[in-house]
Amino acid sequence: MTRKGLYTVGLDQLEATLDTYGADRTRWPAPLRHALSGLIAGNAEAQELLKKAEIFDRLLDKAPQYDAARAGRLADRIVAAAERQPRLMTTDRREALGHPVLRHRHGLAATALAASLVLGVIAGQSKIFNELLVGDGARATSISQQLAQTDDADSFLDEDLL
Amino acid sequence: MQKLPDRQRLALTLFHFEGLSQIEIGQIMGVSDEAIESLLSRARRQLKADLKSDWESLRNDGEL
Numbered sequence: 403m404t405r406k407g408l409y410t411v412g413l414d415q416l417e418a419t420l421d422t423y424g425a426d427r428t429r430w431p432a433p434l435r436h437a438l439s440g441l442i443a444g445n446a447e448a449q450e451l452l453k454k455a456e457i458f459d460r461l462l463d464k465a466p467q468y469d470a471a472r473a474g475r476l477a478d479r480i481v482a483a484a485e486r487q488p489r490l491m492t493t494d495r496r497e498a499l500g501h502p503v504l505r506h507r508h509g510l511a512a513t514a515l516a517a518s519l520v521l522g523v524i525a526g527q528s529k530i531f532n533e534l535l536v537g538d539g540a541r542a543t544s545i546s547q548q549l550a551q552t553d554d555a556d557s558f559l560d561e562d563l564l
Numbered sequence: 565m566q567k568l569p570d571r572q573r574l575a576l577t578l579f580h581f582e583g584l585s586q587i588e589i590g591q592i593m594g595v596s597d598e599a600i601e602s603l604l605s606r607a608r609r610q611l612k613a614d615l616k617s618d619w620e621s622l623r624n625d626g627e628l
Contacts, residue, residue, distance in 0.1 A: 458612060
C-alpha cells in the first residue's frame, strides 16, 4: 500500500487499511480516509468490515496495560544509578567526543530519555521488563546499574527493545 | 501481545495505546513510516489470527 498517488478503492483496500490502522478513521491517513469514505457509506460489506474492526479494537483495548507507576520507578532507578556511577568510556572515545564532562551530561540525558521513552511505553509488555518490575528491588537495581555503567546502554535499549 | 515480535508489539503499542502517529513512531523506532505501516499491519493480522476464537466467542456473547 502506498500513500502517494491515487488509491484504487475497494474492499481489499478497506480491509488492508483496517488491518493496519484499525477502525478509528481519524487515525487513517487523510487521503485514505477520503478515498474510502464513499465505499463505507454505500456498501454493506464495507460497513460489516468496519464493524468487525471496531469489535477487534475493543478487544485490543482490553489487553493488560503496563503499570505506569512501576515503570516510572524503574526509570528513576536507572537515572539515579547513572548519576551515582561514572560512565565507562575509552580514552579514544573521550577524545573523539570532546570534553568529557559535556559527554557525561549528554550520556546521562540520553540515558534518562531512553529510560523514560522505552520504559514508559513497553514495560509490562516485555518479558524482560516484567521480570524487572515484578522481581525484587535489589536485582532490578543491580541490572539498572549495569545498564547505567556502560556507554552502550542506549544502544542496548535501541537494538534489543526497539 | 506478548507473543508478537518486539518491533511489532512496540509499533502497535505506540499507535493503538499511546496514540502516536505513524510518523512519530517511525522517528522513535528509526524506521520509515512505510515500515511502521507494515509492522502495524502484521501485528494486527497476527493478533486477529491468535485471538480468533476469543474474538468470535466474545462477539457472539455480545460482550464486545
